[in-house]
Amino acid sequence: MSVISVRELNLFYGNKQALYNINLDVDANSITALIGPSGCGKSTFLRTLNRMNDSVPNTKITGVVKVFDEDIYGSGVEVERLRKHIGMVFQHPNPFPKSIYDNVTYGPRLHGMTDRHQLDEIVEKSLKAAALWDEVKDVLKKPATGLSGGQQQRLCIARALAVQPQVILMDEPTSALDPISTAKIEELLEELKDTYTIVIVTHNMQQAARISDKTAFFLNGELVEFDQTPTIFQNPRDKRTEDYITGRFG
Numbered sequence: 184m185s186v187i188s189v190r191e192l193n194l195f196y197g198n199k200q201a202l203y204n205i206n207l208d209v210d211a212n213s214i215t216a217l218i219g220p221s222g223c224g225k226s227t228f229l230r231t232l233n234r235m236n237d238s239v240p241n242t243k244i245t246g247v248v249k250v251f252d253e254d255i256y257g258s259g260v261e262v263e264r265l266r267k268h269i270g271m272v273f274q275h276p277n278p279f280p281k282s283i284y285d286n287v288t289y290g291p292r293l294h295g296m297t298d299r300h301q302l303d304e305i306v307e308k309s310l311k312a313a314a315l316w317d318e319v320k321d322v323l324k325k326p327a328t329g330l331s332g333g334q335q336q337r338l339c340i341a342r343a344l345a346v347q348p349q350v351i352l353m354d355e356p357t358s359a360l361d362p363i364s365t366a367k368i369e370e371l372l373e374e375l376k377d378t379y380t381i382v383i384v385t386h387n388m389q390q391a392a393r394i395s396d397k398t399a400f401f402l403n404g405e406l407v408e409f410d411q412t413p414t415i416f417q418n419p420r421d422k423r424t425e426d427y428i429t430g431r432f433g
């Protein structure tokens with residue numbers, strides 16, 4: 184089943200076209216990797232999936248993005264509700280300058296949850312799902328900024344999970360982390376895909392090959408090739424994909 188379905192998507196920043204006629208489906212409970220050289224439109228595309236581009240002035244979008252069959256650019260779509268279902272994790276861990284507990288409960292509180300017992304449960308569940316609970320359970324009231332970079336990124340994943348999204352978008356979530364933290368997050372993503380659908384931008388092709396089910400190769404705003412990950416890395420159809428994955432350009 185497709186969770187996300189993109190048809191004939193074009194995106195313009197003012198007069199500059201950044202995405203050209205993108206068609207792509209994302210399967211439920213899978214990891215989809217977006218790869219391609221710097222500036223090819225990966226992040227722009229990722230941001231179209233939960234309307235993060237709304238905040239960029241003079242952006243124009245044509246085409247259709249459906250999430251669970253709903254046209255997310257259709258009239259009457261509430262962006263807050265949409266983002267509750269589609270969480271996002273960014274390149275640099277960005278915990279709020281609050282306690283670990285308050286970081287995780289931020290979203291649920293924003294959506295009206297006040298019951299202490301329920302909030303406690305969400306904190307434990309989200310931190311366990313983000314493989315961070317054992318490391319922080321005794322210091323929940325301490326500032327999140329005191330955690331290591333890798334722990335902060337897992338906290339940001341826990342914060343995204345706390346509002347119970349169905350889809351998680353990740354923009355180079357491990358690029359600022361050391362290899363051990365990266366390995367922990369990769370392991371975590373394998374586990375999370377049982378429950379969530381994940382779309383991840385990565386510059387690290389080994390990472391895409393290791394963790395994703397499908398890979399999309401972008402170049403100059405076009406989706407050159409989208410297929411099962413082993414096909415993209417071992418038997419790509421397009422010469423440009425082959426050149427990129429073998430390091431001949433980019």
Ligand SMILES: Nc1ncnc2c1ncn2[C@@H]1O[C@H](COP(=O)(O)OP(=O)(O)OP(=O)(O)O)[C@@H](O)[C@H]1O
Nearest residue numbers: 196199201219220221222223224225226227228239
């Ligand atoms: N806010 C913006 N205003 C104008 N142009 C933009 C904006 N954001 C991105 N672009 C342009 O759109 C194109 C695609 O950028 P995008 O950041 O999506 O690429 P990317 O593949 O994610 O790159 P990177 O891997 O370096 O993050 C680039 O040419 C970029 O300069």
